[in-house]
Amino acid sequence: MVHAFVLIDAVPSRVAPLATELAEVDGVAEVYSVAGHADLVAVVRVRHHEELADVVTRRIHALEGITDTRTLIAFQAYSRRDLEALWDLGDDAAG
Structure with a gap:
């Protein structure tokens, strides 16, 4: 599974x-409005890199009002649960 974060700049009236x-685009799992270096962040989840190219360049860029995108591809996922389990292992080893 390929996970990517697409930072999207948009015309203000279209945000x-x-x-x-x-949110209705196939491959887009979640969308967040944000402040900072982008107006929106789309979380894309697809099975293959080729699908990522299609989602970003054909489906997302086809939407009216997008002025720029930057795509960040995730290498590895970390969650609070996983990190807490890691620290718990360290406590058990010491005791």
């Missing part, structure tokens, strides 16, 4: 409508 439109 809210784009969020809804992005």
Whole structure:
């Protein structure tokens, strides 16, 4: 499974409508409106890298009002649960 975060800059009047439109795109799992280096962040989850290219370059870029995107591809996922389990292992080894 390929996970990516697409940072999206948009025309201000299109931010809210784009969020809804992005959420309906196949391959887009979640959409967040954010402050900082982008207006929206789309979380993309697909099975193959080739699908990622299709989602970003054909489906996302086809939406009206997007002015720029930057795609971050995830190498490895970490969750709080996984990190807490790691620290718990360390406590058991010491005791």
